[in-house]
Amino acid sequence: MKRIPQIFAVAVASICLSAAVRADNSVPVQGTGEGHAISQNQIESTGTVRVGRDDRSVISTVTILSLAPGQGHTLVGKTTHTIDFGGGNVITTDDDVLLVPVDDAGLYQLLIKCNVVSGTGNFAGAGGQLTFSGRVNLATGQASWRLHGALR
Numbered sequence: 001m002k003r004i005p006q007i008f009a010v011a012v013a014s015i016c017l018s019a020a021v022r023a024d025n026s027v028p029v030q031g032t033g034e035g036h037a038i039s040q041n042q043i044e045s046t047g048t049v050r051v052g053r054d055d056r057s058v059i060s061t062v063t064i065l066s067l068a069p070g071q072g073h074t075l076v077g078k079t080t081h082t083i084d085f086g087g088g089n090v091i092t093t094d095d096d097v098l099l100v101p102v103d104d105a106g107l108y109q110l111l112i113k114c115n116v117v118s119g120t121g122n123f124a125g126a127g128g129q130l131t132f133s134g135r136v137n138l139a140t141g142q143a144s145w146r147l148h149g150a151l152r
Contacts, residue, residue, distance in 0.1 A: 026150035027052045029130060033060060037141025041065075049083070049147060059084045062112075067097070075099040081114060081132075089121035091151075093130060099138075106139030116151060127152045 033047020041064040049058045060083045067077035081093040093114035100109045112132040119126035130149035136142070 024152070026128060026152045029128075029147065029149050029151055031058070031147040033058070033145055033147070035060070035062075035143045035145075043136070043141065043143050045143060045145065047145070047147070049085070051085075051151065056085050058086075062095075064097075067099075070098070073101045075108070079112060081112075081130075085121075085123075087121060089123055090119060091116055091123050091126060092118045095132075099136065102135065105137070107135060107137045110134055110136050110143070110145070114149070123151070 031049030035045025070076035134145035
């Protein structure tokens, strides 16, 4: 009789864990953060990112590789992100960036499409796509972002 509750508990745990994994075996990612410039071409942010069902504190460093005028008054370019989850668990991305001006004081709406190219620790062999959206002020170096996507 005691075996039925144990089997039930295992079944419920399996359902809860698998609910965080999508049909294509990807794990959803979402989060928010804020940062500031640490050099002319880098912004470092702290935030909270949920991977599957786990909320994790992260340090995200974006390095601007190129940024040039695009259509209208936009800026387009390439960046890379290093997202450090602590404990040797890191994701690295290659990105396409679009910045759309909000005002004349250096504030831009940002959209960054990221391809996960490598990972370490729990993220070794990871792939996937992530998107950062939010705002960045190129005059003050302040940034705020939302993150969503999926890891495989």
